[in-house]
Amino acid sequence: MVETGTTEAGRQATAALATPEGAPAIELKGISKAFGTVQANKDISIRVMPGTIHGIIGENGAGKSTLMSILYGFYKADAGEIWIKGRHTPIPDSEAAIKAGIGMVFQHFKLVQNFTVLENIILGVEDGALLRPSLAKARKELKRLAEEYELNVDPDETIEELSVGHQQRVEILKALYRQADILILDEPTGVLTPAEADHLFRILDNLRREGKTIILITHKLREIMEITDTVSVMRRGEMTATVKTAETSPEQLAELMVGRKVLLNVTKTKAEPGRTVLEVENLSVKDEDGVERLKGIDLTIRAGEILGIAGVAGNGQSELLEVLGGFATGTGTIRINGEEIDLTGKHSDGQSRRRRGIAHVPEDRHRLGLILDFTAWENMVFGYHADPAYQKNSFVMDNAGIVSHTAEAMERFDVRPPIPTLPAKSFSGGNQQKIVLAREIERNPDLLLVGQPTRGVDIGAIEFIHKRLVELRDQGAAILLVSVELDEIRSLSDRVAVMFDGRIMGHGPVESATQTGMGCLMAGLGGDDVRGMDGWTISDEAAPEETD
Amino acid sequence: MDFATIVEILDSAVRLGTPLLLACLAGLFSERAGIFDIGLEGKMLMAAFFSGAVAAVTGNAWLGLLAGVGGSMSLAFVHGLASITFRGNQLISGVAVNFLASGFTVLIAQSWFHQGGRTPQLSGNGRFEPITLPGAEAVKDVPVIGQIYANLLSGHSILVYVAFAMVPITWWVLFRTRFGLRLRAVGENPESVDTAGISVIRLRYTAVAITGVLAGLGGVYLATGLAAGFVKEMTAGRGYIALAALIFAKWRPVPALGATMLFGLLEAISNRYPNIDLGVITLPIQFMQAVPYILTVIILAGFIGKAIPPRAGGQPYVKER
């Protein structure tokens, strides 16, 4: 999708790296950082030449964001030095980073929600004690930047009214307004549609042409291959390799990331769908502000099949899971095993859903799936704690019984360490996810809702989890899988539906789904790529023409 | 009810509302910066004591004011230490500050003046006397306008005018200056401020210090403007009412003026009409005295619009767990 010109420029830059003339724009020497007992960065060194785009990849929790936050002065390193443009530049706080010409777009934006774009832009770099002149100046400058970089945003809009894509533009504008010539972007495309991501890459390419230095953190190997000049790989707090993009391959990078060859494909037999388990008709959900997040969804899942929901994060997938899981309200009809269930929240909640055989592995296990302060055994019954099996008598719960049940389940799901009395927060992300999975799968639900099952999970655990999900399917459960990782959707699902803007843009068998076709649907577009997919039903809402 | 009576009730409302207004604006600075403060009561009490004591000893109300504000600021510093530096629970710190003030004032007053936890009666320059605005005497018989000028606007102590002036000043500082922008930002999202290269800690301490000054002025007004000296527990819950007014005002300065004056008015009315005879039933005095509190609850119940506090309010800024 990126024009050849981009890679052309990349080659030139790579050549510059080969014969370094002048100092690197950024050089980190022996950076270490620990959060309590977690060693997030271990003795990391890295050099980035000016006018290049440097990619950083690594699994969740590898320490990428931490390293960049240190460079930006948000965290203080325990050890190590930072050199900028050949000079030793201590960066104790963000003020120093800004002075050194560094700008950063964080994974979680650092914007004031109820401020206008303009106010956010000038925050910290006002020209004087009074706001009026600063705002006027910023307004002019913003217009110029917008034209120069195609970064259009309404300066008087408040942040909370902007889409995530626009919020990201504000963050980039913030950096440019501060005249940053080193720009760090932490997972910028996770929240963007493919088209928006393309637009972003064009901008980055422009910036590179101007001689600015860019560090790009991403999980997507394709993006690395497309735009970066050099790439570093991080694993468990260490920098495992730095290579020229032109001299590597996605396979090699994946191997560097996880430390062994990766098989992303799940071996599974063809699905043998049985009776219909879930029927959803015209399901709509409004959020607290009255904004419609789900706009009339229809779908069915049968026993023994996995329906994958693909889409860019924030297009209604979370709301779909929440309303099915019983903790959001909506309108429309949902039938489970032919019986209609209440959507108003008045006669049902998460617990009554569970009693009807709906299990739910939530997207955000830290926030929803677990109580981090609770022990493993408490978490193992969380949501099912009212189950008669867990009661000793009509007054008290059978804690001892739950502990021993938990110990067995931990054994079966290979949770390490298998100690039921440890608080959940002491387990690693993958093991936390296994606790949630064990809890939800072990009950043989009729319908399993899974959101981002492998987010933040190491590759070994990913394989394990995928295997479990397929096993559950083979036992005759219906599974609704939501994931932003297209590869995961493709390898696990039997059928795929693509969501965009609260609607299902199209659905069909996984075999005929093409990468580009799904990409178009994820951006709400129809077109030839989409129409070429056999057996797919495409919504009328999908714009027939590919426009920008 | 004739017009003169209305003016008198309003006049009383202004006096009773002023300490609330100062405390409310004090709370506004703190809470806009993300530090909840239920210790306004204690700060006012401390200021009332120190201003009363020093004014009594020196005979100078201005020295009393300095001492009072100093007393209030020392408690503000304690609160800042707890909620900014040590990232403690801000509500708990506020409760402690209130207890500290209520014990400390009496303890010191007793060992200093031996008058049962009271300061000596102030007189003359030890008090902030009412100021007569120019021409007030001349126009006081002009109907309506003259009455309002002479009886409502004129004749308050300097601190009342300061409090009223603080409303536009607060608004201006908050919405028209760099400091205000940063202050509001740190209460909404301290990370945005931190990553913009501004010190969250310094900003929040500044806000807490301003809170100390304003709450202090409120206490000073109680002891040296309205009353003539300190009496134990003389704030009598006004800090809590100010807090309720702050929520009612949705953390905005102009509505804060309205809310505090409304509470002042309610108290003035219940002072004027201790029993209200509704014909069928006579509302007992105890009911009238509870009205401001009942009204606060009704307001908080959101029947008059929902208040959204500053998003980062009440949470310590923790970067690293």
Next chain:
Amino acid sequence: MEKTPKWVDVALIPVLNLLIAFVISGIVVLLIGEDPVKAIKVMVSGALGSPYGWGYTLYYSTNFIFTGLAVAVAYHASQFNIGGEGQATLGGLGVALVLLAVPWPHWTIALVAAMFGGALFGAAWAAIPAWLQAKRGSHIVITTIMFNFIGASVLNYMLVNVLRPPRSMDPATARFPAATHLPTFHDIPLVGQFFSKSVPANVSFFIAILACWLVWILIWRTKLGFEIRAFGRSEPAARYAGISPVKIVMAAMLISGGLAGLMAINNVMGEAHRLVLNSVEGAGFIGIAVALMGRNHPFGVFLAALLFGFLYQGGGELALETTIPRELITVIQALVILFTGAFDNMLRAPIESFFVARANARKEA
């Protein structure tokens, strides 16, 4: 992360914080020109030096156990109940109404009825703030404070206009019938001989201990407790698990208010034998400090209540025997809340990083 030993968290840090609070209190005593050593001696001998002192200490402790438990239960649901004062006031009204309405034949029956009345009224006084919090998001801290004031007005009205016996000077109810008087420690077989007739500590103390145990069962053994704790730790997760926020806030606050209201069986039924104005005397607020000190665990609350009972009785003796005003206790109380609550991280952070460093060093080795 969990590398700090448990004893450091539950014992060492609170004790150190307490120590700091006491040292500063000592300095305050010095500042007002008194002798802190003598002050401590008076306090210790006055509160713990005799069965008589114990009789008072345990009486005060009983009050604080109830209000401390009240704060703790609400806190587990992440509700900060500052309304213990008002709830205990109304609890007193409930107890008084029950005891005056019926000629109870025996104290045991009267006690059960009074507990019901006190808890019911206390819970009712917590119900409105709880409902407003759960349904309308009104800040429970402010609403419970307001209900303290409103409660005072209600009690004043009831005592002056409704419950006061004709021509009585005192704004207080009539004396409860003798049959409803609770046995004091003096009346209890075996131990009774040690206590003089006049000690106010009574069987309510054992009810308070029972309440500690029941609260422990509730919080750590029952479904409801499980849900309360889950909701308190993470509201979004609780919603996910199908735990109704409204139900939990209401349940926790009603139990909390009920516990605060139960305090009245000690001070109103057990000691005063009638309801007077301001019978709670700040015990509702002390409950906050007690819960904080006790880390919201019933056993911790029990120990902290003993500590505050000691402070109260010792401090009272101090004021009786020396010229130190009773407000010193308020200052000590404030310092205890400040250091064990708000300044907790002051010691915790360095101590925890010490243990983390040690753990890391061990890992290296």
Next chain:
Amino acid sequence: EPAIIYDLGGKYDKSFNEAAFNGAKRWADETGGSYKELEMQSEAQREQALRKLAESGANPIVMTGFAFGDTLNNVAPDYPDTKFAIVDMVVDQPNVESIVFKEEQGSYLVGLMAGMASKTGTVGFVGGMDIPLIRKFACGYVQGVKAANPDAKVIQNMTGTTPAAWNDPVKGGEIAKAQISQGADVIYAAAGGTGIGVLQAAADAKVLSIGVDSNQNYLHPGQVLTSMLKRVDNAVYDAFKAGPDLKPGIKVMGLAQDGVGFALDDDNKALVTPEMLKAVDQAKADIIDGKIEVHDYMSDDSCPVQ
């Protein structure tokens, strides 16, 4: 050795307890004797304090405040050899002297003076809390005012319902101002520390005020019309002087016994006109003779005049 226990207000409350303290001090100064004193810290301590003193051999033990009544009733029988005196309450025990004041009589006199001093025909009353004792004060006062001027209007206010009601001079001052703006030009304060604010506001507004319990004329010389004296000091002095021979029973301290009265000194000499003085002296004599009967609110929980 005699002993005294002050109620929760504390011995420096500028009124009731302070009067008791003055009586004890006067006794000590005159006789050179020593006495014990205790300040109450909490409700539960009442009994503790009483027993403590009784056991230490103090005799007699004097306590101020009706709130002790209930406790004393329990404690007194345990110490038959000790004499007790309680102010403001009747306790029917063989070793207890109950000292009750006829505040309505003193209030009547100051009300009479207020009625005469008032030019507007409107006077004010500020009470601390709506409790029977304060209603008793108010009722006597209103009767006095009406005696001087049957058409006079009495504005009555109470400060609050929490203990803060006795310590809120700001509110006291504001209530006084509200009364002044309604025409009151003499205001009688029976509200503890709150009364200080009332007297202050009256002085600031150049109207007259009336103090209570102790002589408060000195607070604003020339502006306090008089003070209703409740001679708790005399009662304590007498009890101390009687020592262990204290006579049990009810001791009524009315005008006849000089138990209540009004203050006349250099500070208010100029304010009290000869006619006024004549009238109060006459009224006092009439009350003592029984020619005037001042209604006691406590006798039937109601007041005939408003």
